[in-house]
Amino acid sequence: MTDRRLTVTDDIHRYLVEHSVREPEVLTRLRAATAALPQAQMQIGPEQGQLMALLAKLVGATRCIEVGVFTGYSSLAVALALPDDGRILACDVSEEWTAIARRFWREAGVEHKIELKLQPATRTLEQLLAAGEAGRYDFAFVDADKPAYDTYYELLLQLLRPGGLIAIDNTLWSGAVANPQERDPNTVALRALNDKLHRDERIDLSLLPVGDGLTLARKR
Numbered sequence: 407m408t409d410r411r412l413t414v415t416d417d418i419h420r421y422l423v424e425h426s427v428r429e430p431e432v433l434t435r436l437r438a439a440t441a442a443l444p445q446a447q448m449q450i451g452p453e454q455g456q457l458m459a460l461l462a463k464l465v466g467a468t469r470c471i472e473v474g475v476f477t478g479y480s481s482l483a484v485a486l487a488l489p490d491d492g493r494i495l496a497c498d499v500s501e502e503w504t505a506i507a508r509r510f511w512r513e514a515g516v517e518h519k520i521e522l523k524l525q526p527a528t529r530t531l532e533q534l535l536a537a538g539e540a541g542r543y544d545f546a547f548v549d550a551d552k553p554a555y556d557t558y559y560e561l562l563l564q565l566l567r568p569g570g571l572i573a574i575d576n577t578l579w580s581g582a583v584a585n586p587q588e589r590d591p592n593t594v595a596l597r598a599l600n601d602k603l604h605r606d607e608r609i610d611l612s613l614l615p616v617g618d619g620l621t622l623a624r625k626r
């Protein structure tokens with residue numbers, strides 16, 4: 407067995423994008439609008455958006471939850487991939503950023519598929535569980551405050567049906583998780599989550615070197 411790994415240089419990444427990404431025009435415009443913001447690096451890349459859309463189709467998702475909307479790129483990418491009766495419950499706390507998201511959801515004609523909840527996601531997820539929604543979701547994406555990831559994960563795992571998928575963003579954290587010298591709260595939280603998921607028998611697992619690290623956890 408060889409340990410075959412590829413270092414993705416800029417040239418390889420460009421090739422990958424040119425030979426994989428089929429970005430709808432509305433997503434290209436949303437990416438451009440977001441690139442003008444100081445927090446632009448929080449946006450996922452088009453290849454990751456496309457992967458999320460593919461994953462949603464693979465699990466046959468109709469009911470989705472997103473924790474951390476920012477300007478709505480991932481929710482829009484997934485909404486475009488959902489059937490017309492598909493729904494995303496989108497959780498965020500920023501009126502300012504989600505105003506951009508709303509504008510592009512509307513422009514893309516998928517506004518009816520996305521319900522935005524502007525309050526702490528933990529509260530929203532707890533309310534869903536209290537309303538008897540456990541086991542009723544197919545697909546979840548987590549891209550929000552890192553110290554709360556474990557809380558989101560535990561709540562989402564209850565909300566997912568068996569066979570449902572949680573995608574968790576930034577789990578390699580620019581490589582900091584692999585460096586024991588890094589002890590900032592975000593790195594510590596992500597490292598603890600990665601350790602826990604590795605041992606978690608409730609899920610099937612893959613940590614992909616996509617974007618800043620993307621963990622896929624399928625509920626057993």
Ligand code: CA
Pocket residue numbers: 448450549550575576
């Ligand atoms: Ca992210």
